[in-house]
Amino acid sequence: MKRTPGEISKMTERFEGAIRRAGIKLTPQRIAIYREVARTADHPDIETVFRNVRRKLPSVSLDTVYRTLGLFADLGLVMTVRPLGYRLRFDANTSPHHHFVCTRCGATLDFEYREFDTLRIPAAASALGRVESRHVEFRGLCASCAPGPARSKGKSAKRTNGTRSHRP
Amino acid sequence: MKRTPGEISKMTERFEGAIRRAGIKLTPQRIAIYREVARTADHPDIETVFRNVRRKLPSVSLDTVYRTLGLFADLGLVMTVRPLGYRLRFDANTSPHHHFVCTRCGATLDFEYREFDTLRIPAAASALGRVESRHVEFRGLCASCAPGPARSKGKSAKRTNGTRSHRP
DNA sequence: TTCTTAATTAGTAAATATTCCTATTTATCG
DNA sequence: CGATAAATAGGAATATTTACTAATTAAGAA
Structure with a gap:
């Protein structure tokens, strides 16, 4: 589900423009969090984003991830999905x-x-x-859940x- | 958003049949919880169901409400709805x-x-x-949120x- | 009806998930 | 470079959901 480098930079570019147009700060945390979400198409949850962003920026707090993704959602930069009962x-x-x-x-x-x-x-x-x-x-x-694996x-x-x- | 007594008894009847067919016990708690959810069409959350059921059965526990609504969902007796970020x-x-x-x-x-x-x-x-x-x-x-009330x-x-x- | 038994529940503790608070840091702009 | 308002880290506080166990009880058999 990886996106290509080309796609990612195009998305990142749009992202940075949107942040600037919104008149808010372009921080390393925001960039890292956006890139992490844009990196793949597999709907990571907060915990996953947090864990992966920490590998680049070991000091980011969980609160920042919540805050930042909430901001992105408000700006229309990401969609929120509810896989019904699991994590946001x-x-x-x-x-x-x-x-x-x-x-x-x-x-x-x-x-x-x-x-x-x-x-x-x-x-x-x-x-x-x-x-x-x-x-x-x-x-x-x-x-992968449907027919074959009657076990599991x-x-x-x-x-x-x-x-x-x-x-x- | 109230349902009529007629609708409610029809629903309750189907509910009791479903419970019996599933071969599980028809307890006062389950009946009260189902009736509470069936009473209106306004998608109560767990907390609301819990509070209202307690007026009839003051001893029900929150755990029972979670367990029971989960059971109902599995049996197809209720639908789960995610109003995106708020309570289940x-x-x-x-x-x-x-x-x-x-x-x-x-x-x-x-x-x-x-x-x-x-x-x-x-x-x-x-x-x-x-x-x-x-x-x-x-x-x-x-x-009611859209045009008029610029205050609030x-x-x-x-x-x-x-x-x-x-x-x- | 009474008896038996496995299912169910109440109550509480524990685990998760999310948000709040505040001192400190920092991106942006002049 | 400064100044400054915005943003963050870190941890505490809430909120939500689940787990555990002793006690209760619905349902079926006798």
């Missing part, structure tokens, strides 16, 4: 896309859905308020539907 | 519907979207796994996009 995740991909969430392992996968993007907003929804963004989430078993007890059986196991 | 919420409405989430006040409103329900699943998504459920989320400002500083300004304010 961020995605540097801000082009219109949607998510497939595996209900077993929690994998969150992007896909495009042009037919949906161009679908009209139903009156039932516009009556509720001004729709500013739209997002589809499919839930199901991902390819513990590890891959993380709950990801926002609940936990009702103890037997 | 549950919805007893299991008929196909979608959500409008207010990015200011966190209100989570249902709407139907037949055109989407009948849209074909794109190949890009079915390649990722077997799609078992599909859900649309619109984000924006709800009717603190209270109604809860962040609901999974982030928090970057302190100035």
Whole structure:
């Protein structure tokens, strides 16, 4: 799920422009955190971003990661994704896309859905308020959880539907 | 957003049948929790369910509410909804519907979207796994947050996009 | 009905996740 | 270079969710 160096620098460039336009400081922490999120397309959670950024900047605090990703979300530089019950995740991909969430392992996968993007907003929804963004989430078993591995007890059986196991 | 007594008893009836078919116990706690979630359509969070159920059963524990709603979700009796950053919420409405989430006040409103329900699943998504459920989320400002009230500083300004304010 | 038993719960402790507070550092601009 | 408002680190404080265990109880058998 790695992005190419070319993609990353293009994204970073846009990022720096956005920060400047917003009139806020371009700090090494912000750059490192953005680059970490932009590096791959696999929806890292806060903990992961924190851990990886620390390898470059050993002194960054967890608070800074929360604060910074929240800022990026407000600026529209990253999308927030809720893999339903697991940790809050961020995605540097801000082009219109949607998510497939595996209900077993929690994998969150992007896909495009042009037919949906161009679908009209139903009156039932516009009556509720001004729709500013739209997002589809499919839930199901991902390819690696679905058919073959009838085994796999513990590890891959993380709950990801926002609940936990009702103890037997 | 109240449901009528008629709706509620019909739902409760189905609920009791489902519990029996699942071969698990029909306890007063489970009944009270289900009825509380079925009572309205406004997506209560755990805390709210807990508080209201306690008025009927003063001894229920928070753990029981978590456990029980998780069980219901597994049985398909409630849907889990992530209003993006706020508390996990549950919805007893299991008929196909979608959500409008207010990015200011966190209100989570249902709407139907037949055109989407009948849209074909794109190949890009079915390649990722077997799609078992599909859900649309619109984000924006709800009717009461949108135009008029230019005031309202603190209270109604809860962040609901999974982030928090970057302190100035 | 009473008995038996495995499931369920209450209550509390513990683990996670997120946010707040403040002294210190630093990017930006003149 | 300064000045200064913004941003950060570090740790404390909250909030949320889960785990543990003794006691209770629903459901089925007798």
